[in-house]
Amino acid sequence: MNDVARLAGVSVSTVSYALSGVRPISEATRDRVRWAVEQLDYQPNLMARGLAGQRTGFLALLLPTDESPADPFMIEIIVAAAEAARERDYHLLLWTEPAGESAGVKDLMRRGLIDGALLLSVRLREDRVSALRKANVPLTLIGRTQDPVDGQFVDSDAEQAAELAIAHLCELGHRSVAYIGPPRSAYEDGIGIVIRIHDSLVTSAEQHGLRLTSACAERNVAASTRTVTDLMAAEPDVTAVLALDDSAIAGVLNGLRSIHCSVPADVSVIGLLVSPQVAEMAWPKVTTVSHDPRDLGRLAALAMIDALDGASAGTIQVLLPSELARRSTTAPAPVGR
Amino acid sequence: MNDVARLAGVSVSTVSYALSGVRPISEATRDRVRWAVEQLDYQPNLMARGLAGQRTGFLALLLPTDESPADPFMIEIIVAAAEAARERDYHLLLWTEPAGESAGVKDLMRRGLIDGALLLSVRLREDRVSALRKANVPLTLIGRTQDPVDGQFVDSDAEQAAELAIAHLCELGHRSVAYIGPPRSAYEDGIGIVIRIHDSLVTSAEQHGLRLTSACAERNVAASTRTVTDLMAAEPDVTAVLALDDSAIAGVLNGLRSIHCSVPADVSVIGLLVSPQVAEMAWPKVTTVSHDPRDLGRLAALAMIDALDGASAGTIQVLLPSELARRSTTAPAPVGR
DNA sequence: TTGTAGGCGTTATCAT
DNA sequence: ATGATAACGCCTACAA
Numbered sequence: 010m011n012d013v014a015r016l017a018g019v020s021v022s023t024v025s026y027a028l029s030g031v032r033p034i035s036e037a038t039r040d041r042v043r044w045a046v047e048q049l050d051y052q053p054n055l056m057a058r059g060l061a062g063q064r065t066g067f068l069a070l071l072l073p074t075d076e077s078p079a080d081p082f083m084i085e086i087i088v089a090a091a092e093a094a095r096e097r098d099y100h101l102l103l104w105t106e107p108a109g110e111s112a113g114v115k116d117l118m119r120r121g122l123i124d125g126a127l128l129l130s131v132r133l134r135e136d137r138v139s140a141l142r143k144a145n146v147p148l149t150l151i152g153r154t155q156d157p158v159d160g161q162f163v164d165s166d167a168e169q170a171a172e173l174a175i176a177h178l179c180e181l182g183h184r185s186v187a188y189i190g191p192p193r194s195a196y197e198d199g200i201g202i203v204i205r206i207h208d209s210l211v212t213s214a215e216q217h218g219l220r221l222t223s224a225c226a227e228r229n230v231a232a233s234t235r236t237v238t239d240l241m242a243a244e245p246d247v248t249a250v251l252a253l254d255d256s257a258i259a260g261v262l263n264g265l266r267s268i269h270c271s272v273p274a275d276v277s278v279i280g281l282l283v284s285p286q287v288a289e290m291a292w293p294k295v296t297t298v299s300h301d302p303r304d305l306g307r308l309a310a311l312a313m314i315d316a317l318d319g320a321s322a323g324t325i326q327v328l329l330p331s332e333l334a335r336r337s338t339t340a341p342a343p344v345g346r
Numbered sequence: 347m348n349d350v351a352r353l354a355g356v357s358v359s360t361v362s363y364a365l366s367g368v369r370p371i372s373e374a375t376r377d378r379v380r381w382a383v384e385q386l387d388y389q390p391n392l393m394a395r396g397l398a399g400q401r402t403g404f405l406a407l408l409l410p411t412d413e414s415p416a417d418p419f420m421i422e423i424i425v426a427a428a429e430a431a432r433e434r435d436y437h438l439l440l441w442t443e444p445a446g447e448s449a450g451v452k453d454l455m456r457r458g459l460i461d462g463a464l465l466l467s468v469r470l471r472e473d474r475v476s477a478l479r480k481a482n483v484p485l486t487l488i489g490r491t492q493d494p495v496d497g498q499f500v501d502s503d504a505e506q507a508a509e510l511a512i513a514h515l516c517e518l519g520h521r522s523v524a525y526i527g528p529p530r531s532a533y534e535d536g537i538g539i540v541i542r543i544h545d546s547l548v549t550s551a552e553q554h555g556l557r558l559t560s561a562c563a564e565r566n567v568a569a570s571t572r573t574v575t576d577l578m579a580a581e582p583d584v585t586a587v588l589a590l591d592d593s594a595i596a597g598v599l600n601g602l603r604s605i606h607c608s609v610p611a612d613v614s615v616i617g618l619l620v621s622p623q624v625a626e627m628a629w630p631k632v633t634t635v636s637h638d639p640r641d642l643g644r645l646a647a648l649a650m651i652d653a654l655d656g657a658s659a660g661t662i663q664v665l666l667p668s669e670l671a672r673r674s675t676t677a678p679a680p681v682g683r
Numbered sequence: 684t685t686g687t688a689g690g691c692g693t694t695a696t697c698a699t
Numbered sequence: 700a701t702g703a704t705a706a707c708g709c710c711t712a713c714a715a
Contacts, residue, residue, distance in 0.1 A: 010692060020702045025694060035700060054458040056402060057692035059393035060707045070440075072425070078623055079421050088409070088416075091440040095450075100459070101440050103407075103428040113432075121391040121708085122437070229627040230596075256627075259567075259596055263629065266603075286415060290566040290593075292600065347708065357686045362710060369711095372684060394708035397691050458692085 010053065017045035028053070059121070066099050068313060069117055069126040071137070073108040076130060077228050080255040082284040082302045083129065086151060089306035090127060097314045099124075108198070111137040115144040125313050127151060131162075133199040149313040149325075151305055152201045157326065161316060163309040165202060165282055165300065166328035171209030174279050174298040175217055177333055178249045182342035183277065185220040185246040189236055189257050193225045206253055206281060222247065226257060233260025238268050241276075248342045249277040255287040258295055262338075273340035282331070293337035300331045347390065354382035365390070396458070403436050405650060406454055406463040408474070410445040413467060414565050417592040419621040419639045420466065423488060426643035427464060434651045436461075445535070448474040452481045462650050464488060468499075470536040486650040486662075488642055489538045498653060500646040500664045502539060502619055502637065507668040508546030511616050511635040512554055514670055515586045519679040520614065522557040522583040526573055526594050530562045543590055543618060559584065563594060570597025575605050578613075585679045586614040592624040595632055599675075610677035619668070630674035637668045 014021045019038060026032045027042040034042075045051070059065035070090060072079070079087070091101040102123065106113050108130070117123045124147065128137060131152030138160065141148055150162040178186055188210055190196075195203045207223065214221035222244050226236035233252075237260065241247060252261045258280055262272060270276045272293060280288055280297040288295040308327055315321035351358045356375060363369045364379040371379075382388070396402035407427060409416070416424070428438040439460065443450050445467070454460045461484065465474060468489030475497065478485055487499040515523055525547055527533075532540045544560065551558035559581050563573035570589075574597065578584060589598045595617055599609060607613045609630060617625055617634040625632040645664055652658035 021692090022694085022703075023701060026701085029694085031694090033700065038700080052453060052457045054397070054692050056393050056396035056458050057707090058694075060391070060397050060709090061692075061694040062707090063694085065393060074425070074429075078418060078425070081415060081417075084416050084421060087440070088411070088442055092411075092442055095442075103424070103438050103440050105425060105429055105432075116389055120389045121393050230629040231627075231631075234629055260629075263600075290568075290596075292567040292571055292597075294568075358709080359687080359711080360685060363685090366710085370684065375684080391708050394691090395710080397693085398708075398710040399691090400710090 010051065012049055013042065013045045013051050016048060017041045064124050064317060065122060067102055067123045068094055068099055068310065069102045069104040069114055069123045071111065071114055071126055071128050072103065072105050073130050074105045075107050077256075080284075081286050082255050082282065085284055085286075085302040086129070086306035086309075089303035090310040091306075093307040093310035094314065097311070099310070099314055101127075101310070109136050111140050114141060114146060118144060118146045124317050125149070127309050127313060131164075131201050133201050133204060147313065147317060149309050149316070151309045154201065159324070161312050161325050163305055163312060163325075163327045163329065165305070166330050167202060167205035168209040168212075169328075170281060170298050170331040171206060172213045173331055173333055174251055174281060175210065175213040175219060177298070177339070178251075178277065178279070179217045179219060181249075181277065181339060183219070183249040184342070185222070185244065186214070186249040186251060187237075187240050187244060187247045188221060188223045189233060189240070189250060189252045189261055190223060190225050191253055191256070192227045196225075202282070203253070210251065220246070226260065228254070228256035230260040230263060233257045234264040234267065237261045237264035241265070241268060241270065247276070249279070249339075251279050251281055252283075253281045255283055258283060258287055258291050262291060262293075262295075273338050275343055277340055277342075278338040285334070288334070288336060296336045296339040297334045298331045299334065300329045304329055347388065349386055350379065350382045350388050353385060354378040401461050401654060402459060404439055404460045405431055405436055405647065406439045406441040406451055406460045408448065408451055408463055408465050409440065409442050410467050411442045412444050414593070417621075418623050419592050419619065422621060422623075422639040423466070423643035423646075426640035427647040428643075430644040430647040431651065434648070436647070436651055438464075438647070446473050448477050451478060451483060455481060455483045461654050462486070464646050464650060468501075468538050470538050470541060484650065484653060486646050486653070488646045491538065494663065496661065498649050498662050500642055500649060500662075500666065502642070503665040503667050504539060504542035505546040505549075506665075507618060507635050508543055509550045510668060510670055511588055511618060512547065512550040512556060514635070514676070515588075515614065515616065516554045516556060518586075518614065518676060520556070520586040521679070522559070522581065523551070523586040523588060524574075524577050524581060524584045525558060525560045526570060526577070526587060526589045526598055527560060527562050528590055528593070529564045533562075539619070540590070547588065557583070563597065565591070565593035567597040567600060570594045571601040571604065574598050574601035578602070578605060578607065584613070586616070586676075588616050588618055589620075590618045592620055595620060595624055595628050599628060599630075599632075610675050612680055614677055614679070615675040622671070625671070625673060633673045633676040634671045635668045636671065637666050641666055 133155040153164045226233040280295045312325040470492040563570040617632045649662040
């Protein structure tokens with residue numbers, strides 16, 4: 010930067026201001042600085058900037074390790090967050106830590122490394138959130154706590170998604186539907202989206218006068234296969250199956266095939282919050298009620314950055330609506346059953 | 347650190363040396379410093395350290411964006427790299443960039459942000475490698491270029507894996523086997539592991555007197571399903587199928603089921619370099635010739651760090667051997683076919 | 684074995 | 700609108 014200043018014939022502070030735009034600089038000077046920067050192919054040193062300024066340009070993405078490894082939906086969230094951060098000249102640090110803990114992130118903050126943190130897999134009751142708040146770590150949640158009045162978050166709108174899915178099945182004439190949810194442990198852990206989706210499905214089904222049967226399945230093909238076959242045996246009236254997550258899709262389709270239920274002629278299937286990638290990869294391609302997972306990561310990163318840069322008008326709280334993507338697994342309910 | 351020095355009654359440099367251990371410090375002083383650090387719960391500022399010292403403590407993990415999004419095998423590599431880095435007080439930056447490019451990483455280096463970079467999805471002929479070398483970016487590849495004489499890498503031992511798989515099938519009495527590889531584009535792009543696995547399979551099959559038929563399938567269930575059914579129709583003698591990658595597994599099992607081939611009674615299936623997670627999730631559970639994907643990420647990060655810290659005796663080049671994990675998809679070849 | 688002081692490359696505070 | 704200069708917090712010769 011010294012070199013740039015010398016070449017442009019101005020002082021270092023002028024260069025700094027010309028680049029950051031924090032104080033008015035004359036056109037002429039600015040152009041000379043720009044030219045010198047160009048000439049020397051100058052790139053500011055980020056460590057020095059971090060030391061001297063108030064922002065380091067780093068965000069931590071806190072990824073719980075003891076859960077089932079990330080599925081495609083999550084990957085897309087993460088990568089999108091990294092890309093959004095980059096657009097705004099921030100950098101994303103991948104930080105793994107056991108589900109309940111956050112001491113590591115707190116240390117990152119105290120060591121002057123990060124400006125804030127993004128939290129994944131948010132539970133309804135979060136020790137991490139209060140702990141990090143207390144440590145003055147700016148936070149944006151991907152997901153929500155039970156009562157997220159005061160913090161920033163970006164989350165899927167569970168109620169809207171549930172209502173959309175149930176309404177669609179209702180229109181198609183289905184009267185009895187099943188829901189294959191995640192393992193019981195996800196409920197016990199209090200994962201927000203899991204509980205909200207379930208509750209919302211129950212509510213929507215009631216309002217539409219639909220019969221809803223819920224079941225849990227571990228996140229593997231064998232388990233969801235077995236769960237769906239058991240369920241169809243116990244509830245022969247069921248003509249549609251809702252499944253949450255990337256993980257259940259393969260098993261559900263598999264199970265239905267194995268008991269000679271044709272999809273969608275005999276039974277319709279809807280994937281909730283399933284990544285397009287997985288929906289398109291399955292066979293037949295799965296109709297989903299979902300949104301682009303990338304929006305979750307992208308908006309969370311941008312919300313964090315806006316808050317840090319003081320560009321936002323207050324706390325950002327976003328609920329992403331889902332859309333119905335009709336693919337090949339939904340059809341009118343079979344008649345005469 | 348000033349506070350620590352004052353509290354311990356020594357100078358800042360003594361504190362610095364006591365913590366880094368770069369020069370001899372008396373037991374007594376060291377203890378006092380340690381105590382003071384403890385008292386104040388002091389954590390060094392990493393930006394200042396990065397500015398003053400020669401290392402920043404950051405590594406970039408370069409992730410090509412325009413390929414199919416990361417599968418579980420890759421995720422585990424990435425997370426393992428992040429965790430290994432952390433153990434050594436380094437931090438992993440997630441850096442996405444289109445497949446051929448590396449200008450962004452070069453800039454990271456020039457901006458004094460990173461100490462080195464980890465490269466994923468390495469092709470046999472790599473523009474990125476030579477470009478980054480020229481820019482003096484320390485590199486460790488996860489994968490190999492065609493002729494990786496001088497650089498650091500950690501890669502799967504393709505020849506050993508191929509030989510192991512072929513030998514196993516041979517022992518089980520199979521005489522004609524099929525290989526469902528990745529899309530043709532992966533070959534055209536020159537992805538190292540893809541080409542090495544294919545070539546090695548051909549070689550091993552020849553040596554064992556096995557007939558090998560190869561096919562390519564796009565990375566989705568429908569494509570691999572169709573590919574395997576077509577292939578079985580064209581080559582009725584085939585009694586075993588090898589599949590590379592997480593992506594092909596579901597389709598292969600699906601396809602065989604759809605043409606009423608029982609696995610493993612009629613046809614055996616082996617997954618090559620498939621993550622344990624996917625192998626266990628499938629149904630039936632897939633026999634694999636693979637290794638822990640985490641080793642790839644972990645060793646790459648450690649190799650990089652050792653090189654940076656000068657702890658390594660020269661260039662690190664690792665080929666990870668695979669192991670046969672017998673699950674439920676391999677059995678002796680059916681007799682009388 | 685320990686202390687002193689200069690420098691790393693920015694940003695921020697005073698002046699002008 | 701611009702310049703000089705002091706932090707920022709640590710590392711590392713150099714001196715003692």
